[in-house]
C-alpha cells in the first residue's frame with residue numbers, strides 16, 4: 001500500500017464493531033481498487049500525491065466550506081508545489097476546495113447540494129455514516145464538519161480516491177476515509193450505519209430496486225437514508241428510461257417521478273419516505289472551469305431550450321428524499 005493512502009487506522013477501528021464482518025474482505029478489495037494494472041494513470045496520480053509538501057495545517061474549516069490553511073505564511077515555492085500537485089489530478093469534478101492558497105473551482109458547486117440537503121437530516125453529530133458514490137469525498141468532509149463520529153465514503157474511481165487523499169494529507173488522521181470500492185463490495189446485511197447517503201448514484205444503476213435494498217441493508221434499524229437522484233415531473237407510476245443518452249451520459253437508467261420514487265422506497269421497506277427538496281440543476285451549479293475543462297451542463301442542454309437536454313428529454317431535475325430503515 002502507498003504510504004500516503006493508508007487504511008490501517010480505519011481497519012483497526014472496525015475491529016469488534018458492527019463493521020467487523022467487512023474486515024475479512026476489505027484488504028483485498030482495497031488492493032483491487034487501487035491496482036496499477038487496472039488503472040494505467042494511477043502511478044502518475046500517486047506521484048503527484050507524493051509531491052505534496054508537508055506543511056502545518058492548523059486552520060481547517062469543514063463546516064461552511066472545505067478550507068485548509070496555515071496560520072504561518074507559506075513560502076511561494078511551497079504554495080506553487082501544492083498548486084502544481086493538485087493540478088496534476090485535473091479534472092476535479094466535486095468541490096470547491098480551498099487548499100493553502102489554491103482555490104479549486106470544480107465542475108460542480110457541491111456545496112450548493114449540501115446546503116439543500118443538510119437542513120432536512122437527522123443531526124449528523126456522533127453518527128457513523130456511509131456515503132455511497134461519494135466522488136472525491138467533498139460531502140464526506142462536510143459530514144465531519146457536522147460532528148460525525150466516523151465517515152466512510154466509497155467510490156470505485158481511483159482518481160477520486162487520490163484527490164481525497166490530497167486533502168487527507170493535510171488534514172491528518174481524522175475519522176474520514178474513502179475506500180476504492182463500489183456498493184457491491186459492502187457485505188450484505190451489515191446494518192452498521194446510522195446514516196447512509198446515496199447522492200447522484202441511483203440513476204446510474206440498472207436495477208434501482210436492488211440499489212434501494214442494498215442501501216437499506218447498510219443501515220441499522222431506524223437509521224436514515226438520504227437519497228438524491230434525477231427525477232422527472234410526473235404522476236405516480238411514471239418513469240423515464242432514456243433509450244439512448246441522457247444529457248450526453250450513456251449510463252442513465254431510471255428517472256422516476258417523485259411519487260413513483262416514494263412508492264419504490266415504501267415497496268423496498270423504508271418507513272416514512274419523503275421529498276425534502278426538488279431542484280432544477282442550473283448551469284451555474286454544473287459548468288466547465290479551469291479545473292474541469294471538458295464539456296458540462298451548458299453543452300448537455302438543447303441550445304434553443306434549456307428546459308430540454310440535448311436529446312430532447314426533460315432537463316436535469318434533482319430530488320432529495322429521506323426515509324428510515326425499519
Ligand SMILES: Nc1ncnc2c1ncn2[C@@H]1O[C@H](C[S@+](CC[C@H]([NH3+])C(=O)[O-])CC(=O)[O-])[C@@H](O)[C@H]1O
Pocket residue numbers: 094110113132133134135136154155156157160181182183184198199200201204
Ligand atoms: N458501483 C458503484 N458503487 C458506488 N459508487 C459508484 C459505483 N459506480 C459509480 N460510482 C460513483 O458514483 C459517483 C456518481 S457522481 C455523485 C458524487 C457525489 N455523491 C455527489 O452527489 O456529488 C454523479 C454524477 O456526477 O453524475 C461517481 O463518482 C462514480 O464513480
